[in-house]
Amino acid sequence: MRTILITEGKTKVESPNPEDFKTGAGDYAPSLTKVFYNPNMELCRDISISVAQVTAQMFNRLYICDPLAGIGIRGLRYANEVKGVARCVVNDKSMDAFELIKRNAELNGLSNSVEASLADANIILLQNRGKFNFVDLDPFGSPAPFLDAACSSLSRRGMLALTATDTAPLSGTYPKTCLRRYGAKPLKTEYCHEIGIRILIGFAQRIGGLHEIALTPVLVHATRHYFRIYLQGQRGAQRADELLKEMGYISHCNACMRRKISYGLITELPEHCECGRKYSHAGPLWTGKLADKRFIQEVIADLSERNFGLKHQEISLLCRCAEEADGPPTFYDLNRLAGFLKKPTPKMGELISAIRSNGYFASRTHFSNTGFRTDAPIEEILKIIENA
Numbered sequence: 001m002r003t004i005l006i007t008e009g010k011t012k013v014e015s016p017n018p019e020d021f022k023t024g025a026g027d028y029a030p031s032l033t034k035v036f037y038n039p040n041m042e043l044c045r046d047i048s049i050s051v052a053q054v055t056a057q058m059f060n061r062l063y064i065c066d067p068l069a070g071i072g073i074r075g076l077r078y079a080n081e082v083k084g085v086a087r088c089v090v091n092d093k094s095m096d097a098f099e100l101i102k103r104n105a106e107l108n109g110l111s112n113s114v115e116a117s118l119a120d121a122n123i124i125l126l127q128n129r130g131k132f133n134f135v136d137l138d139p140f141g142s143p144a145p146f147l148d149a150a151c152s153s154l155s156r157r158g159m160l161a162l163t164a165t166d167t168a169p170l171s172g173t174y175p176k177t178c179l180r181r182y183g184a185k186p187l188k189t190e191y192c193h194e195i196g197i198r199i200l201i202g203f204a205q206r207i208g209g210l211h212e213i214a215l216t217p218v219l220v221h222a223t224r225h226y227f228r229i230y231l232q233g234q235r236g237a238q239r240a241d242e243l244l245k246e247m248g249y250i251s252h253c254n255a256c257m258r259r260k261i262s263y264g265l266i267t268e269l270p271e272h273c274e275c276g277r278k279y280s281h282a283g284p285l286w287t288g289k290l291a292d293k294r295f296i297q298e299v300i301a302d303l304s305e306r307n308f309g310l311k312h313q314e315i316s317l318l319c320r321c322a323e324e325a326d327g328p329p330t331f332y333d334l335n336r337l338a339g340f341l342k343k344p345t346p347k348m349g350e351l352i353s354a355i356r357s358n359g360y361f362a363s364r365t366h367f368s369n370t371g372f373r374t375d376a377p378i379e380e381i382l383k384i385i386e387n388a
C-alpha cells in the first residue's frame with residue numbers, strides 16, 4: 001500500500017494516497033475493499049471535533065467509539081484534539097486499517113488514550129453496552145445496519161453522531177431503496193435533502209425507541225454527497241414516547257407548492273390540496289426542530305478558538321444552521337416562486353425582511369443558497385413577491 005503523511009487539524013496520519021482514489025470533478029470514490037481517507041470530509045470532521053468538545057463538558061470523562069474508523073482519522077482526532085477524552089476505541093474490521101490505526105496512534109503519542117481494535121463494528125458496539133458517551137458512525141453508505149448496536153452502546157446521556165452517504169435514496173432518487181432501508185417514503189421536491197435528513201432522524205429515533213432512548217437532533221448539516229446528524233440521547237421510555245409525537249408526514253402539492261404537516265406515526269393524511277390537486281406524501285419522518293440553537297452557538301464558540309484551515313466555511317455553515325433552527329419544516333426556493341409568478345427574482349434579504357415585518361418567521365437555510373424557510377402561508381409569500 002502506497003502511503004503518505006497527512007496533517008488534519010492538529011493530528012498527523014499515515015494514509016493511503018487520496019490521489020489513488022480520485023475520480024473527476026474533485027470527488028473521491030470510496031472503496032469497500034481498501035482503506036480510504038476522504039479529504040473532502042475535513043470540514044465535517046472539524047465540526048465533529050467541536051461538537052465532541054461541547055459534549056465533553058456534560059461528562060467528566062468522555063468515552064468515544066469510532067467503530068467504522070478506516071485509517072482512524074476521526075477517532076485519533078477526537079483523542080488528540082478534544083479535552084477530556086478518557087478513552088477512544090478506534091475500530092475497523094480490515095487488518096490494513098487496524099495496522100494503520102495502531103501506527104497512527106503511536107505517531108501522535110496517543111497509545112494511552114486510543115484503543116485500536118480489529119472487529120466487526122456491530123460486535124465492538126455490542127460488547128460495550130451502555131459504555132460510550134459519544135459514538136460516531138461514519139460508514140460508506142447507510143448507517144442503518146449499525147444503529148441498533150450503536151444505541152445499545154450509548155451511555156445515559158450519550159451523543160450519537162451519524163454520517164449517511166446514501167443521499168440519493170433518502171432524497172427520492174431511489175424511493176424503493178429508501179422504503180426498504182428506512183421504512184419511509186422520500187419525495188423529490190426543492191427540499192428533498194431536508195426530507196431525507198428528516199427520514200434518517202426518524203429512523204434513528206425509532207431504533208432508539210427499541211432501547212428506550214429518546215434521540216433529539218441538536219445539529220444537522222447536509223451536502224449533495226452526505227448528511228451529518230448529531231442526536232442527543234436521553235434514556236427513558238416516556239421521553240422516547242414524547243419524541244414519537246413529533247413523528248409525522250409532509251404532504252406537498254406540486255401545483256401550488258403548499259405543504260401540510262400531519263403529526264403521528266399512524267395518522268390520516270389529507271388527500272387533496274386546497275387548490276383541488278392531489279397531494280404527494282413523504283414520511284414517516286421527524287417533523288420537529290433540526291437543531292438546538294444554543295448547542296450550535298457553543299460549537300461555534302469552540303470552533304472559533306481553534307486553528308482550522310476551513311474555519312471560515314465551517315462557522316458560516318453553522319451560523320446558517322443556527323439561523324434556521326427555530327423555523328418550521330420545509331423551505332421554499334426563491335427562483336421557483338419567481339418563475340411560478342413570472343416575476344423577476346426578488347433579493348433574498350429584502351424578501352426575508354418583508355415576511356418578518358408581517359409577523360412571520362423567516363430565515364435563509366443551509367440546505368440551499370436560493371432557499372428560505374418561513375411559516376407564512378404560500379398566499380402571503382406570493383403576495384409579497386408580487387408586490388416587490
Ligand SMILES: [Zn+2]
Pocket residue numbers: 253254255256257258273274275276277
Ligand atoms: Zn395545491
